[in-house]
Amino acid sequence: MKALCWHGTNDIRCDSVPDPKIEDARDVIIKVTACAICGSDLHLMDGMMPTMKSGDVLGHEFMGEVVEVGRGFTKFKKGDKIVVPFNINCGECRQCKMGNYSCCQRSNRNAAMAAEQFGYTIAGLFGYSHMLGGYWGGQAEYVRVPMADVAPMKVPEGVTDDEILFLSDIFPTGYQGAEQAGIKGGEIVAIWGAGPVGYFAIQSAKVLGAARIIVIETVPERIALAKKAGATDIIDFEKEDVFERIKEISKGEGADVAIDCVGMEASGGHGFTGLLDAAKEKLTKAERTTALDQAILAVRPGGTVSVPGVYGGPVTVNMGSIVQKSLTLRSGQTSVKRYLEPLTKLIQDKKVDTTSLISHVSTKLEDGPDLYTMFKEKKDGCTKVVFHPAG
Template identity: 75%
Template sequence: MKALCWHGRGDIRCDTVPDPRIEDARDVIIKVTSCAICGSDLHLMDGQMPGMESGDVLGHEFMGEVVETGAGFTKFKKGDRIVVPFNINCGECRQCKLGNYSVCQRSNRNAEVAAGLFGYTTAGLFGYSHITGGYAGGQAEYVRVPMADVAPMKVPDGMDDESVLFLTDILPTAWQGAEHCEIQGGETIAIWGAGPVGLFTVQACKLMGAERIIVIETVPERIALARKMGATDIIDFAQEDVFERIKEISTGEGADGVIDCVGMEASGHGGITGALAAVQEKLTATERPYVLAEAIKAVRPCGIISVPGVYGGPVPINMGSIVQKGLTMKSGQTHVKRYLEPLTKLIQEGKLDMTSMITHRSTNLADGPDLYKTFRDKKDGCVKVVFHPN
């Protein structure tokens, strides 16, 4: 089969790889009908995430049709269309029973490696390095889905692929990021980044009742989409002082909640921060805490910092600001299974815009290497890339 594979920093290829096979009774094999490039995939492309090996199949946003099941498997049957969350869940460990699906204690085949880096293991993830289990990803024609009786969801009748594809990651990620801000209604929320996660976060904050939704971005196409999704204020970080503008918008109070939708791909602009950014990016630094530093500064005393953006290692942060201002920080990979049913209902009710951010589509995985670069470099107005390989 054809699949998009990692072969080193900046080297993504469309390879012919062995077809997946059933390895356990809880497995299913799906024929991928839709998959997407995620911003987190760029961390892999740019060599910012350790644990990658040449030939690894990429992709953790995918869905498709069941073509084979393990012996005695009953949750799905051949021909069912399913959405597959990016994290793999056993459904049996204490964390799964608590609903903390992103830190499943049994699904990571390399749990000891993850624990060595983070203290405890994370869940197994599709297409996201051997630190998270080394599972083949979904930017492929076929995928093996282990423990398929727990996390995946059958697509309701009448819903097409592009209506539900983003349930696999970026929509629940955005929702959890907004939920962490404990929005009750009337708040001012500042969101760094109007990529796909940021755009869904704008929609989530609006639905939860935030009064002012500030988006920090500089790419014109993304700014236009942020306004369409419900942003009330835009700060162009390449042209304005973010902290001063947030103070002005919030009448000197600061934002009630701040959301870092950028993570380790952040870039600094202006002054010392900009100079450090230029140096670090040339050195391929794996962590760039510019957004996080701005967010910590801009949130009001006793406010909340939400970090759905991905970080892979240590970053220097102003702990004094967190302590002296009495801040709360919430983060984590997304507990996707928690959100599948409620978010599907919102989609069916027409309350979420699922397709406006899709700017590039392809039916050929061979276009993948070029589209990765287009997405990374934000060329041709690229915001989100979707493949329909079968």
């Protein structure tokens, strides 16, 4: 089959690789009908994630049609279309039973490797390094989905692939970023970044009742999307002082909630070094905390900073501001399974727009390397790339 594979920093290729096979009774094989390039994939492209190996199949945003199931498997049957969360869940460990699906204790085949970096293992992820399980991803014609009786969801009738594809990652990620910030209604919410996750965080904050949504962004196409999604105020960080503008908008009070949807590759920041070994240093040498620093500064005393943006290793954090201002800091990989049903309802009720984000569509995985570069460099108005490998 054809698949998009990692071969090193800035080296993404469309390769011919072996078709996946059933390895366990809980497996299914799907024919991919839609997959996407995520901003997190760009961290891999930039060589920021250690334990990648040449030839690894990329992609953690995907869905498709079931073409084969493990012996005795009953949740899905051949022909069912399913959307697959990016994290893999056993459904049996303590973390899964608590609903902390991103912290699954059994799905990471290389749990010891993850524990060495993070203290404890986290869930296995599709297409995201051997430290997180070494599972091949979904930017391919076919994918093996392990433990498929737990996290994946059958796509309801009347919903298109493009409408529901982002339930695999960025919609739940944006929603969790807003929900864990404690938005109840009436708040001033400041969101750093109007990329794909920020786009959904804006809509989620609106659904949850935010009174004012301030978005910090500089890319024109993303600013346009932010306004369409519900932003009431835009701060162009290349032209304005973010802190001063937020104080002005909030009449000196500060934002009630700050959401960092940028993460480790924030523009204008500085590097951080000092990990214990060379492999870990790859996680930190390009970590830039500009967005997080601004969020901690600009949120009001007693406010909440939510961090759905990706960070890979240690960074400097202004603990003085967090402690002295009595801030709550919340973060985490998204427990996607927790949100599948309620967010599907939002899509069906047309309360959230999941398709305007898509700027480039291709039926050819061979276009992948060029589209990766276009997405990374934000050329041609590229805000989100979707592939339909099955045509």
